[in-house]
Amino acid sequence: MNQEIFIAVVGTTPQIVTETLYYYYHPFYGVNRRFDEIKLITTQKGKDLLMKLLWEDRQLDALCKSLGLANADIALEEKDIILLRKDGEAILDDVRETDDYDSMSALFDVVKQYTDDPKTRVTATVAGGRKTMSAMMALAMQLYGREHDELIHILAPDDKMVFGSKWYFPDDPADPAQKLEVSHFPILRIGRYLGAELKLPPNVLLNKLQEKIIDQAPITELRIQGDTFIAEGENFKLTPQSAAFLRSIIKRRLEASCPNNCTGCDECAADRYRLAVELQSHYLPEYGKVKGTSSETYKNQRDKIAASEDPGEVINVDEQLSRLRKKIEEANISKKFKDALRVQNLFLDPTSNQLKWYSVIIDKNIVKFED
Ligand SMILES: [Zn+2]
Structure with a gap:
């Protein structure tokens, strides 16, 4: 295992990306995980917000500087932003459009692709997405995640997490008002452990797994x-x-x-x-x-x-x-x-x-x- 992958769903709070990267890269937190690849899954509106934040407003530069890193040390480029699509069209920002498997297929594809590779560890987050996106991320990790993959949730103080917040990462990690916390989101990693055909579309795979689980339960009469x-x-x-x-x-x-x-x-x-x-x-x-x-x-x-x-x-x-x-x-x-x-x-x-x-x-x- 030598490739660290970070996958996030991003809604209207793109600062989740800078916060999470700060947490994993800054020695203060003791995790020191460097990601070889970063994939951000979002809508067109989310992408616009990310582009503005990370590059136009140069928060990625600021983050690297704050961490004492060169810009190239954080492997994140525009191509790493993956748009959710429906019928071939990028989803703008309509929550109603992100409520089915079809519109979420980019998310399932990315999670499956990286968890298929035995050399990777995936760190995924549910923190930044719209509700459906977060739920689907959790589901994708249940379907494809392996024992060593992690689904996390990052928490910053409430006043820093609101839409339009201009706070992107702490300037002092020890400051309680800027406290970042990562919790591990509990999931059952099942898809890879029940001998299911993972190439199936996620909704079909889900039904098959459910049937398998029901089949394991003892009869009741x-x-x-x-x-x-x-x-x-x-x-x-x-x-x-x-x-x-x-x-x-x-x-x-x-x-x-x-x-x-x-x-x-x-x-x-x-x-x-x-x-x-x-x-x-x-x-x-x-x-x-x-x-x-x-x-x-x-x-x-x-x-x-x-x-x-x-x-x-x-x-x-x-x-x-x-x-x-x-x-x-x-x-x-x-x-x-x-x-x-x-x-x-x-x-x-x-x-x-x-x-x-x-x-x-x-x-x-x-x-x-x-x-
Ligand atoms: Zn007996």
């Missing part, structure tokens, strides 16, 4: 009707055997006396031997619910299990498990629904990493068997 599992409008239907097997695993969890937040114990989970031994008491009643106890297939299975010394020979537990798991993974349902139904491997015997217990670790309060 699971209704079970025969062979069908229902969660928040999604239906997942299994073959009768698999449905009965999954039902029996979930029911074991529900009937266990361990607390709801149990992450798996000898009571709410069972190993493959116990699953086999208890097919008659646990699996068969569920199969009866799914198939109907008067059906031929049910009676057939019931009789076979009853007649067998080892019910595991009638219903192969390992096979049932792997079939069920495959069906859940391949199901056309949301990730969170799959997460809720997944049969987990548990290692409850600390002396063995071979023997597994199986359970569906689900919030017991959200499960309802409806038949």
Whole structure:
């Protein structure tokens, strides 16, 4: 990381630029950050104000002089002022024109471009913009910002921050009446950490990220009707055997006396031997619910299990498990629904990493068997 980038939105208080640069360059504040590139995003009116302030009134020269720098030491030229545009035309100063993604695309483009570069650190500010511009800057940093990028807010005394103020930076940084403060604006940097396609237009990207986040949240209800599992409008239907097997695993969890937040114990989970031994008491009643106890297939299975010394020979537990798991993974349902139904491997015997217990670790309060 060796390129320092400063990006600001500028409305009608262009002195935000001189104040912020003063703060980062002056040794008094102890930050001493020099920007290799400075980009100011603004409207036509903002640009006019910036041109007047920085060059016509020579405040950039004055700033450099005050900091003991040569003029070229602050990398800011007219070309670094980026105009917000709508339908190809520069936005004059109409707040109503800066309320959509289209008019803000220059801002998103600049933030994305500099945060795409692994060699940069971006320091961005929300301080100087119109409300929408500031909100969009925060959003752009949430979409594209990386952990080390910073979104800041600079504060000067109130009387210095008003429109038309002729105060551009302190002449004495230690003077309380000229106190400059930078606060870090809290944001969630999400876009780069959820595996989203960042090339998408920001509004589409935002919706995708929102969907991804919603998908991460656990389901809040699971209704079970025969062979069908229902969660928040999604239906997942299994073959009768698999449905009965999954039902029996979930029911074991529900009937266990361990607390709801149990992450798996000898009571709410069972190993493959116990699953086999208890097919008659646990699996068969569920199969009866799914198939109907008067059906031929049910009676057939019931009789076979009853007649067998080892019910595991009638219903192969390992096979049932792997079939069920495959069906859940391949199901056309949301990730969170799959997460809720997944049969987990548990290692409850600390002396063995071979023997597994199986359970569906689900919030017991959200499960309802409806038949
Ligand atoms: Zn338990």
